[in-house]
Amino acid sequence: MNEFTKFYEDMAHWQDIDNPYLPIKNEFIERVWEALAKGYENKLIYKEKKPVWWCPHCQTSLSKQEIDLGYEDPLYKKEISNAIYVKLKSKDMGNTYYIVWTTTPWTLLYNLGIMVNPEIKYVKIKVPKIYVEELELDYNNHKIIKMNIKRENDYEYWIVAKDILEKLMNKLNIEYEIIDEFYGKDLEFKEYEPLFYDELKDYIEKLKSERSGVFRVWLSKEYVNTQEGYWFSPFSSRLWF
Numbered sequence: 027m028n029e030f031t032k033f034y035e036d037m038a039h040w041q042d043i044d045n046p047y048l049p050i051k052n053e054f055i056e057r058v059w060e061a062l063a064k065g066y067e068n069k070l071i072y073k074e075k076k077p078v079w080w081c082p083h084c085q086t087s088l089s090k091q092e093i094d095l096g097y098e099d100p101l102y103k104k105e106i107s108n109a110i111y112v113k114l115k116s117k118d119m120g121n122t123y124y125i126v127w128t129t130t131p132w133t134l135l136y137n138l139g140i141m142v143n144p145e146i147k148y149v150k151i152k153v154p155k156i157y158v159e160e161l162e163l164d165y166n167n168h169k170i171i172k173m174n175i176k177r178e179n180d181y182e183y184w185i186v187a188k189d190i191l192e193k194l195m196n197k198l199n200i201e202y203e204i205i206d207e208f209y210g211k212d213l214e215f216k217e218y219e220p221l222f223y224d225e226l227k228d229y230i231e232k233l234k235s236e237r238s239g240v241f242r243v244w245l246s247k248e249y250v251n252t253q254e255g256y257w258f259s260p261f262s263s264r265l266w267f
């Protein structure tokens with residue numbers, strides 16, 4: 027955040043850095059309700075119907091921004107999105123990580139939990155410790171041009187959905203051993219260590235003391251599946267997230 031703030035100062039971007047707009051804070055939520063209450067008292071709020079763009083696949087309305095950015099219905103044209111895999115360290119199981127897939131990595135800074143499908147089978151596997159030494163991407167065509175993975179002389183455990191295990195291991199080209207198998211429901215409310223814990227330790231510990239459900243595993247049959255990649259779904263301030 028310090029680097030981000032310095033960047034804004036260098037480009038002479040005028041904003042109140044010491045008092046940022048954080049929609050999750052009660053003071054902002056209360057102000058919104060206050061504005062709505064005043065509007066209602068002055069008969070400025072009413073209920074009517076409005077035509078909106080609709081996604082038949084997601085069963086949700088689309089924002090104006092999505093339309094302006096050139097939204098195309100996935101039922102008629104397959105869309106390819108850039109995505110990343112992230113390791114989140116378990117606090118209940120030693121040397122074990124949840125492997126999470128997301129197309130919105132910018133939300134990981136304010137990640138509050140992981141969602142799993144209670145009816146999907148997950149596996150715990152033993153793998154060599156690895157790290158990406160070199161990575162070259164073609165963002166326009168959604169392709170990996172070059173990826174060099176290095177191995178350390180040690181091992182660790184990963185938890186992933188069983189149905190996508192082979193696909194993931196083929197991408198990484200590493201050997202593995204299945205240690206255990208269980209359903210997502212067995213992971214409910216397990217705790218994990220959030221990303222950037224060392225950098226944000228004070229803030230994270232304060233958040234945990236105020237909200238018992240953060241940085242834990244939650245269950246969802248609706249939003250987690252193995253067909254579209256959402257076998258482990260990180261979420262931020264929204265539940266769904």
